[in-house]
Amino acid sequence: MNNDQPIESFDRLLFIxxxxxxxxxxxxxxxxxxxxxxxxxxMYELTEAILENDIASIRKELGDILLHIVFYAKIASETGDxxxxxxxxxxxxxxxxRHPHVFGNVSVKNEDDVKTNWETLKIKEGNKSIxxxxxxxxxxxxxxxxxxxxxxxxxxxWDIREQIWDKIEEELGELKEEIGQMNTQKIEAExxxxxxxxxxxxxxxGIDPEAALxxxxxxxxxxxxxxxxxxINKGRSLxxxxxxxxxxxxxxxxxxxxxENF
Numbered sequence: 001m002n003n004d005q006p007i008e009s010f011d012r013l014l015f016i017x018x019x020x021x022x023x024x025x026x027x028x029x030x031x032x033x034x035x036x037x038x039x040x041x042x043m044y045e046l047t048e049a050i051l052e053n054d055i056a057s058i059r060k061e062l063g064d065i066l067l068h069i070v071f072y073a074k075i076a077s078e079t080g081d082x083x084x085x086x087x088x089x090x091x092x093x094x095x096x097x098r099h100p101h102v103f104g105n106v107s108v109k110n111e112d113d114v115k116t117n118w119e120t121l122k123i124k125e126g127n128k129s130i131x132x133x134x135x136x137x138x139x140x141x142x143x144x145x146x147x148x149x150x151x152x153x154x155x156x157x158w159d160i161r162e163q164i165w166d167k168i169e170e171e172l173g174e175l176k177e178e179i180g181q182m183n184t185q186k187i188e189a190e191x192x193x194x195x196x197x198x199x200x201x202x203x204x205x206g207i208d209p210e211a212a213l214x215x216x217x218x219x220x221x222x223x224x225x226x227x228x229x230x231x232i233n234k235g236r237s238l239x240x241x242x243x244x245x246x247x248x249x250x251x252x253x254x255x256x257x258x259x260e261n262f
Contacts, residue, residue: 013070014070014084017070021074030075031075035068035072039068042068045061046062073086097125100117100121116154119150119153120154130154134146134147134150142210144209148203161204164197164201164204167197168194168201171193171194175191175194223253224253226252226253226256227250227253230249
């Protein structure tokens with residue numbers, strides 16, 4: 001890996017972007033709106049590569065995301081709104097301002113102090129609320145985690161993390177009670193409260209709930225693929241099998257190392 005000339009490499013990317021915008025029919029037509037869904041896809045591809053610990057794919061996906069950043073800045077430069085220099089200067093100034101313990105004379109003891117200072121400085125920048133920086137469009141589970149993490153930065157958190165289990169039991173009890181009443185609206189609300197508490201528990205124990213659930217999704221897919229494959233090998237179909245018959249193969253899937261591309 002050659003890190004000797006990053007500035008030259010970045011200049012090369014800017015040149016290529018200029019050429020694409022000027023000469024490629026597809027690139028010339030793109031707008032903020034048309035790129036948005038593609039950017040979201042690239043972010044998900046990066047997160048998948050990280051979950052798989054696929055270093056080569058992480059490098060590739062970071063390049064794709066960097067291209068999108070340059071692309072947005074190029075489009076904005078054509079309308080005179082901002083350019084890539086403005087983007088770079090802006091993030092540099094923000095990082096310096098929000099890290100006075102590195103670039104100033106503020107002292108911190110640990111990571112929690114850094115987070116607390118970060119949120120306080122964001123208020124000084126004009127944010128009206130600690131939670132104002134949480135994007136509305138985030139997936140619900142990711143959003144719940146970010147909300148809780150930000151609240152923790154200002155001290156709004158459990159004193160002892162084990163206390164969360166009493167809260168989870170309380171929410172589960174309320175959910176069961178509403179299920180007994182069969183009130184769909186209240187059942188949904190209690191499911192939400194229970195999920196929120198479970199996300200909180202994951203955070204308290206240093207677990208990324210989104211990553212945990214995605215790993216379980218992948219595990220289920222692998223085991224289900226094994227179930228399907230073994231069923232076909234037996235000349236059967238899942239629809240003709242009883243649940244007990246499927247469970248026998250499912251238990252086999254849990255005891256073997258099975259991975260299939262899908």
